[in-house]
Amino acid sequence: MASAARFLRKSLTVIAAATAALVVVLAVVTAAGTYAIERAHPPAGRFVDVEGGRLHIVERGPADAPAVVLLHGATANLGDPQLALGERLAERYRVILVDRPGHGWSDRPGGRAAASPARQAELIYQALTRLGVTRPIVVGHSWSGALAPAYALAFPDDVAALVLLAPVTHPWPGGVGLINELAAAPVIGQLIARTVVLPAGYLMMTPALHMIFAPQTPPADYVARTGARLVLRPAEFIANAEDLVDLKANIAAQAPRYGEIKAPVAIIAGDKDTIVSTDIHARVLARQLPDATLTVLPGVGHMVNFAAAERIVQAVDAMAGKKGLASPLAK
16 A cells, blocks of 8 residues: 555656646747747837827828728737728728737736726727827727727717627627636636647637638638737737626626617628627617618628628728718728
């Protein structure tokens, strides 16, 4: 019995040492990978001071044209709407692309409190005010389908219109995935984010993108051109997880107020979206809003911003014309 106990203790010691060594190796790999990702995708715009930190913002198009603010979804940064819509819209609008708090190169003022769409709206409003942007058309995709209405609710006199793309707007059945639940948790979240997320993310990003874009396919250069791997950095991965985990409760509190939104709203979604249910979100939202148009595109999935970019530009043009904001450069 004594020898068996010694063998067990020795085995446990070896396992513990091996586990500790693996954690150290993964932490080093993550640190090195984070450095490489940041070198490959440095800030592309300017930093604007807000309460408690800075937001990273890229501007495109003529400075004297009507303003269009593009807000990205979860697990992304401003590179996503820039690739999908930025250059098209910049032909005749002042386009402002924002890394949401904690994403891309923006700070996360207030930590987890910044997971709230309402708080993100406040910070983005502060940044836009510093830039002299008034009454923009706010375009929100996916997670930002909750953020854009939060902006309109908080600043009703300073938003011209909303364009919501495959928006998340109402509570839904189910969760947001175990990895996000774990990453958003204290202590264990830090351990996971600083060890396994980045190595696993490199392996899983391509199949994950194909799932998100389905039934369409992502552009071949999507990862390189959008800096998609920035989300694998520990701090951003945790921020993204917090955004997702807290979203259901946040929009449950927000949804009853949608009828207060007086700005015109264009909603565009796909009938093949398996990421955000068009029936649960877009269709229900359209019935709540006093001035909304709903377009459901057949055969289109979640990444409607890529699959129907020209249709979205037309929706922005229609909103600009409706509000008397049409640019002299408009075709």
